[in-house]
Amino acid sequence: MKASREDLIQYRLHRAKDTFEDAQILADREKWNSSINRLYYSAYYAVMALLLFSELNPATHNGAKSNFTEYFIKTERIPKNFGKMYSQLFTWRQKGDYDDLFDFDQEKVMPYFEPVQKLIDLIESIVKER
Numbered sequence: 001m002k003a004s005r006e007d008l009i010q011y012r013l014h015r016a017k018d019t020f021e022d023a024q025i026l027a028d029r030e031k032w033n034s035s036i037n038r039l040y041y042s043a044y045y046a047v048m049a050l051l052l053f054s055e056l057n058p059a060t061h062n063g064a065k066s067n068f069t070e071y072f073i074k075t076e077r078i079p080k081n082f083g084k085m086y087s088q089l090f091t092w093r094q095k096g097d098y099d100d101l102f103d104f105d106q107e108k109v110m111p112y113f114e115p116v117q118k119l120i121d122l123i124e125s126i127v128k129e130r
Contacts, residue, residue: 005052009127012049016042016120024113032104033096039109040093043086043116046123053127065090078122085115 003011023038044061047068051058054071058064065087073083089112095102 009049009052012045012052013120013124013127016045016049016123019045020116020120023116027106027109027113030106032106032109033102035109036089036092036096036104036112039112039116040089043089043119046120047086049127050123061090077126078119082115082119082122085112085119089116 019038020042023035023042026035026038044064047064051064051067056067058067068086069083072078073080096104
């Protein structure tokens, strides 16, 4: 059974929220590298829901970032601060996952929770407007 586009959009929004909760749990346990990873992925799933809603389907994380920037940040459909935040999380997720001797701390991670939550909420409201 093939899922409809609407089903996939809703699934990605659900994953965004669920992964955001994972980031909170990891932060509570002071697992900062894992928390930044989950924050990135929660934003990524929300962005992918938005791109899918807009009939864009990038095949890579870099493609998702490029499409998000081109179609939503540069056009100001989504405020620029969310584009900067998403790009920073993209970079930090890669650093945290792949660079040796690179560790995040509470001071770097905690300020990202509120804007990621707001991005998820904003994308959800855009998708529901239809």
